Amino acid sequence: MNLILSKNGLLIANIKGDSVSRSEYYSALEKAQVEEDKTNYHKFIAKVQYAAIKNYLKILGYETH
Numbered sequence: 001m002n003l004i005l006s007k008n009g010l011l012i013a014n015i016k017g018d019s020v021s022r023s024e025y026y027s028a029l030e031k032a033q034v035e036e037d038k039t040n041y042h043k044f045i046a047k048v049q050y051a052a053i054k055n056y057l058k059i060l061g062y063e064t065h
Contacts, residue, residue: 001045013048 002012015025028040057063 005045005049011049011052013045014052015048 005012015021024044028044032038032041
């Protein structure tokens with residue numbers, strides 16, 4: 001997944017190791033594979049990337065809301 005994201009100029013998805021994040025990731029992945037509905041998976045990855053972008057901006061001194 002991260003290779004595909006990187007090849008397309010996107011940030012890699014660093015999924016937190018806590019049980020809530022892992023559970024949400026595995027649930028979305030399972031639904032994508034079993035039910036062939038990738039909506040929740042895409043939303044989860046987008047949420048992870050959004051959090052990373054906000055963190056990078058904060059490190060650079062930009063305020064986000």
